[in-house]
């Protein structure tokens with residue numbers, strides 16, 4: 001087999017807490033991550049000539065070696081000679097907004113790791129795929145298995161969460177097309193403003209991990225209680241992004257004012273804001289209400305739902 005197609009879904013954060021500073025320069029986090037159905041499509045084609053070529057239909061996505069999909073292919077070849085004597089052509093059909101806090105670049109990278117594992121017939125264990133992903137980006141390991149997971153460390157230490165199947169949660173995502181937030185800026189600004197609150201490595205970190213594992217939010221997720229999930233959303237990065245980007249704060253406010261929204265929060269380092277709704281019909285109504293109340297052609301809105309798995313071969 002020389003070609004395959006994958007779906008690479010986005011994620012949101014139901015919870016994101018910045019716990020402290022790690023010796024490696026990253027932040028120690030406690031997150032609850034959730035895959036959503038909104039996904040990019042990735043075509044991979046092995047080529048007889050060496051080299052990695054990347055195409056993308058979105059003008060803001062780099063197609064050089066800075067793209068995580070490109071770096072993922074290089075890593076798979078470096079570690080496992082996944083390209084043999086030849087190369088690979090990667091085509092990204094972009095549906096996830098860029099610079100959005102939805103792990104769009106990370107999931108494309110994870111899909112390339114998964115797809116080249118398949119095309120090269122390697123059949124690497126999930127733990128190895130996640131480990132390879134962790135060498136390229138903090139959110140990438142989650143994208144392999146996806147679903148709902150508690151993520152600690154840099155975000156790469158994953159504990160899958162059992163959630164009821166067959167009853168996805170309905171969501172609306174919204175983002176201003178022309179606005180992106182730099183993840184290093186968001187974390188760097190948070191460090192400047194809140195460093196005095198950071199916990200020291202050791203037992204205090206473990207306490208935070210355990211507290212979230214047993215939190216009302218985790219319980220609500222296990223029970224599939226959408227209303228209780230909506231009441232317990234949290235994202236520390238809102239403290240630095242919302243004051244600087246008033247439009248994001250207004251978007252969040254607009255969602256909060258819709259009577260049928262169960263909860264609303266910025267995802268990751270933003271600027272995407274999501275709203276949790278009780279049904280697909282309610283989500284469709286909320287999407288219309290928010291578009292009507294803000295009436296801004298720069299605002300993009302998606303109706304989607306939670307999904308129990310990450311990157312997948314089609």
Ligand code: C5P
Nearest residue numbers: 026027029137138139154155183184187
């Ligand atoms: O791992 P990734 O490249 O996605 O991280 C982007 C940036 O986000 C890092 O360079 C760092 O500034 C910040 N970050 C962090 N702590 C984490 C994850 C990301 O400080 N756990």
